Amino acid sequence: MNRADLAKYFEELLKPHLFEDYAPNGLQIEGQKTVKKVAFSVSATQDSIHEALKWGADTLVVHHGVLWRHQGARPLTGAWGERVKLAIKSDLNLFAYHLPLDSHEEVGNAVSLAYRIGMKELSPFAAYKRQFLGSQGKLLVPMKAKDFAKHLEKILNHPVVMACENDEKLISSLGIVTGGANNEWSEALKAGLDAFLTGEISEYNWHDAREAGIAYFAGGHHATEKFGPQSLMERLRKDHSQLEVKFFDSQNPA
Numbered sequence: 001m002n003r004a005d006l007a008k009y010f011e012e013l014l015k016p017h018l019f020e021d022y023a024p025n026g027l028q029i030e031g032q033k034t035v036k037k038v039a040f041s042v043s044a045t046q047d048s049i050h051e052a053l054k055w056g057a058d059t060l061v062v063h064h065g066v067l068w069r070h071q072g073a074r075p076l077t078g079a080w081g082e083r084v085k086l087a088i089k090s091d092l093n094l095f096a097y098h099l100p101l102d103s104h105e106e107v108g109n110a111v112s113l114a115y116r117i118g119m120k121e122l123s124p125f126a127a128y129k130r131q132f133l134g135s136q137g138k139l140l141v142p143m144k145a146k147d148f149a150k151h152l153e154k155i156l157n158h159p160v161v162m163a164c165e166n167d168e169k170l171i172s173s174l175g176i177v178t179g180g181a182n183n184e185w186s187e188a189l190k191a192g193l194d195a196f197l198t199g200e201i202s203e204y205n206w207h208d209a210r211e212a213g214i215a216y217f218a219g220g221h222h223a224t225e226k227f228g229p230q231s232l233m234e235r236l237r238k239d240h241s242q243l244e245v246k247f248f249d250s251q252n253p254a
Contacts, residue, residue: 102177126187
């Protein structure tokens, strides 16, 4: 497959032009023109790049790329510089999709996690600059907050922090924004949902959510964002079966 055709495929599927993002979405590092083996990971780190190259990938697709607008211009030095130089020296294509992969209604992080949790009646959730960041819906089977926390830990393979005044609270509806969406719990409150799930929680979030009467669950930034890249990978496998694809996870407890 031609690299330009792969870029067009992602562009048409994820529609990054609709988002005001913190990072450039799409091809961040240009490598080989012909694409045969496509690796997927949550973040473009030295580890994920090494693993992708060891497998023989010519392309790596991630949620967190190597370029962020808040960093501005910066020299290619140190550990971060090694990531970029490694990809360039190896002629590896690097594609990154941040908010477009968070919010996509079919292969996004939030909706992919919602399906694994066991949810129905899904709809977009938590608007940000005219686009939605996540998904909301109802649990197939309502659970007590303490039992839902255990359910999440099994799905995420990660400890879950729960902020809930009553761990016997029945959870029937849930809003999800994966990653570092600490303050979006208020969107769940506005929507009349029972609970909110994201990756991280700050000290004040714990108090604010409990006092507001909503159940807040934090399951890890990386852990909540590994399902979108996998869903995107499976969609690419289905649409372009001539390509080899593989997901590379990492041991990131954050």
